[in-house]
Amino acid sequence: MTNPEWLQAAARRGAHEVWMLGHVFEKYRELEGRSPEQLAVELGCSLEVLQWLSLCRRPEGEKCTEQVDAIVKRFALDPLRLIAVLRHVEAMDALIARSEGGAERGGAPEGLPLRPSRGAGNFVGEDDFRAAFGESLSSTLDLDTWDTGLDLEGVMARFKPEIASAVDREGQVRAAIRARILPLLGQRPGAPAGAGVYKALPEELGSIHEGLLFAGRVEAVNGTAVSHDSLPLGITQLGIALVSYGGTSGTFAQRLFRKEISPRSEDAFQEALSFIEMRQNRMGVGRGDSLSMLARRGIRTYAERAILMDKAEAEWRIGQGNPCAYELLSGFGYLRLLDASLRMLRRLIQHHKKFVFVPSSLEDGGFLMTLGYALDAGEYAIIETLESYGMELVDGWHGGGRSQARALEFVKECCPDVLMGLFRASERSPPRVFYAHREYVHLAARVALADSILRSERGFPMLLDVAEVSCRAAFGADGALGLVHDAYTHVGANLQHFSGRETRR
Secondary structure, eight states, rough: OHHHHHHHHHHHHHOOOOOOHHHHHEEEEEHOOOOHHHHHHHHHHHHHHHHHHHBBBOGGGGGHHHHHHHHHHHOOOHHHHHHHHHHHHHHHHHHEEEEEEEEOOOSSOOTSSSSSTTTTOOOOOOHHHHHHSSSOHHHHGGGGGSOOOHHHHHHHHHHHHHHHHHHHHHHHHHHHHIIGGGGGGGGGGOTTTTTTEEEOHHHHHHHHIIIIIIIOOOOEEEEEEEEEEEESSSSEEEEEEEEESSSSSSSSEEEEEEHHHEOOOOHHHHHHHEEEEEEEOOOOOOOHHHHHHHIIIHHHHHHHHHHHHHTTSEEEEEEOOTTOHHHHGGGGGGGHHHHHHHHHHHIIIIOOOOOEEEEEOSSSSSSSHHHHOOOOOTTTEEEEEHHHHHHHHTOSSSOOOOHHHHHHHHHHHGGEEEEEEEEETTTTTTOOOEEEEEEGGGHHHHHHHHEEEEEEETSHHHHHHHHHHHHHHHHHHHHHHHHHHHHOOOOOOOGGGHHHHHHHH
């Protein structure tokens, strides 16, 4: 046998040995429907490395973390990816063992396949359903057993024990993540210097309240876009609010910026044909749709960051979302928007540096949420740079040419200086992602935390919420569309140009 043939044969044998990683990989592939090639991509390694990994002993017991550490160092793997596979298989093993009253760890109980084969007629049995849900499947399917009307007290009585049990399990998982996974953040391949978990002290956050936030040395920006599209007219109103605190009395200083954009058509007949073609094939995107989306997303995203850079006067700036957002690195297909975005972002990242961006929701609901909920109140974690995100985005372009080369140059030059992390303001609030310059990342995280604890149940920077409320009040859909309604009325037009939702406002 040649070495590859020998290695393949050994890896296949390892799949049948419960103490080997190959067995874990085989079960994971069955559970998730992965091919060996897909699993290798998920682990971030080559197919040959995956085969060598299959020959390793399965990490377990008290020395699990040490064993994982040795494996990832030997094969230059991301420890979190390997741990995710191990934990997934362990969880399914425990679930199967519980449903069968205690099964051998080495495999699925007889008659209960890990994943039903397509067309093979394999189904989970009645006993398995009863064990999982506490009643027979026949009873669940019988509509006469269903409650009618609302019985909130009964619902809460049934769910309280389940919620309590879930919270208890979450606590156990959280403890395991804090003990085994969070300490590995700094050991991931390509992890930035300083990656890991940190604690912001109450007195540090108090100093930021007094010295930065309430002193007016922090400004935040948020925006909104309202569009009306009809055959005769397409108009988009962009509104941006720039806000800061006006001391400790609960007052705010704000500046508002507004822009209306209305695409013009020089050929009404051709425009009508475009609308007909677009409505016959809703999967298509016409020129009007493209321009409207450019205005709503591309220009608004640019304007928020440009106002933060050029109109804000405070030392620190808070923005919403990812600073190097997709809309900016792609230019939405417009070279001029791409060039303007890259110039503005270069000044923000290379010169100003004192910024922190916080998205309104987690961009990766699985991996980041798992890590974030393991954080204690007042903790933050530094995870990675934006370089891999930017490279993946730009490399995915088709027919990139000159614009792709410019974006790629920016990613290599600037994205390594932007770090992505997580913070959690309180035990009652969800974790939040943040982005900051590597030179000021620790102070940036504390600025975000200090502003977020002012509304601990939400755990999100209060200045961003105030900016959003200011935008809605000044540039909300009701106000903007009301002006458009009035304009149609003045020229004698009826409501045929408005959707049902717009006429109900």
